[in-house]
Amino acid sequence: MEVNTQTIIQNREISFAKKGIGWGLLAGASWGLDAVLMGMALALAPFTNTLSLFAAPLVASCLHDGFSGTWLFIKNVISGKWREYARTLKTRPGKLILVAAIMGGPIGMSNSMLAIHFAGAAYAVAITAAYPAIGAILGAIFLKEKIGLRVWCGILLAILGSFVVAYVPPSGESHPHFYLGIGLAVIATIGWALEGVISTYGMDLVDSDIAIGIRELTSFSVSFCAILPFVGAVAYQILFASFSTSVAWYIAAIGLIGGISQLSWYRAMNMTGVARAMGLNVTYALWAVLFGWLLSDLQITSTLIIGAMLICLGTILTIGNPKQLVTIRSK
Template identity: 70%
Template sequence: MEQQAQSLLQKRDLAFAKKGVGSGLLSGAAWGLDGVLMGMVLGLAPFTNNMSIFAAPLVGACIHDGFAALWLFFYNVINGKWRDYARTLKTRPARIIMLAAILGGPIGMSGNLLGIYFAGASYTAAITAGYPAIGAVLGAIFLKEKISPRVWAGILLAITGSFIVGFVPPDGSNYPHFYLGITFAVISAIGWAIEGVLSTYGMDLVDSDIAIGIREATSFFVYLFAILPLAGGVSYQILTKSFSAPTGWYIAVIGLIGGTSFLSWYRAMNMTGVARTMGLSVTFAIWSVFFGWLLNNLQLTPNLIIGVVVLSLGTILTIGNPKDLLNLKIR
């Protein structure tokens, strides 16, 4: 009887872990699609305003995170968690999450969309997919975490992959500021890495659905009241015009895709573990190349394909033993 009960528990855990793997893959696919669609929308009016080359991507990031926060709030209302917002905001972990949100949103997301704007979605995704490797280095420096030889090998591969991707711009490029975009992509990866280090503590003490909602809401308000004023009055002109054109509402839908990615990410971590989830979700670089080719006529240059594969392998090595990704049983 005891063996039968144990067998049933193992089957339940295996099914639970498999669902977590599915959520991790969904997170990566959704984020890859999110980046490609945002790149396409940023090529439409009013984001093609030539008065400021920086304002358009920042306005796009503001709208994206605002709608992602809204969709996440609706999700939490449906699940009866809306009261937890006020309770959580009074705690110290919430303040840490808000600080992490500034690094991940106005710095990370801005760098991401500026990278997409100047270098294209797929090249930006390839670079930003290396953020876990950067996080591992930061964890070693600030959290005194030991780095094994496998992790160092992964970090080296990730850096090599990023170099391969960014060294040669695509042939016949429509991105005259390609290397500026690559620089912003690197800044994005650093911002997301620091966010991960900071949010680790907060996420342990706060419901992940609420933490994500606070993260996105904080990012939106910082954009609206701090970042856009720095970009000048043209940013608010673009913001206003975007909702008198279809583009603002396109981003509303893309924000739903982004919110789905965030929810799937944290659900996967709960179901199948952080290392496995990161190993699955960083496939957004590959998904971005696929969706870029499918939806936006992306040129599949050799350096892009090789770089994405090398960087993805390096990131997976950095965040977990590849054998663990094949072993779905929760230990």
């Protein structure tokens, strides 16, 4: 009887781990699409305002997280979880989610948008895809996650593939501030790695759906009240002007995609741990190339193909055997 009970529990845990893998892959695909569409949105008025280099991307980031947070709140209202927002914020884990939100939003997302604006979506996304390595190291130190050699190899291969994708800068004058964009992408990388570790620690006692809902709304609030004022009045001019065009509603739709990606990522971290969730989410570099080719004028090169193959191989190694996921999580 005891053996049968243990078998049932193990099967449930394996099923839980497999679902985590699925959420991680969905997070990567939807974030790749999100990045490409945001890159296209930044090429539309009023984001073409030339009065400030930084205003348009930061406004776009603010709008993106605002709409994502709204969609997630609606989802939590429908599921009856909306009351948990206030309850969670009163707890220590809830406050950790707020810190994670600042790392991932104003620091991670804002710099990511700037990087997309200055370097292009495919290249900015490829650089930020290095964040799993930092996240895995921090997870091993602070969360005591045990990461096997195969998973490390998978994460490093995926990161290597991302750098290969980004190896050749775009030709011509389409991105005159290309290397500034790469530098900002590095800052976003650090922010997202810290977010993953802090939020996973907080989600030990917080529903992942509530955690990501708080994350997005916190990111929007900090961006609107603390980040945009540093840019100046032009930021608010662009923000309010966007609602007189179709671009705000375009970003609202992208925000839905971004909300799905963020929700999937937080669920994956909660189910499979920081390292594996990040290793799966990193496939957004590959998806960004695919969607960039389908939806924009991105040219497929040999480095893109080689990088894509490395990312795919790394993802396969990262996924591994779900039974091993259960073994590691239970230690």
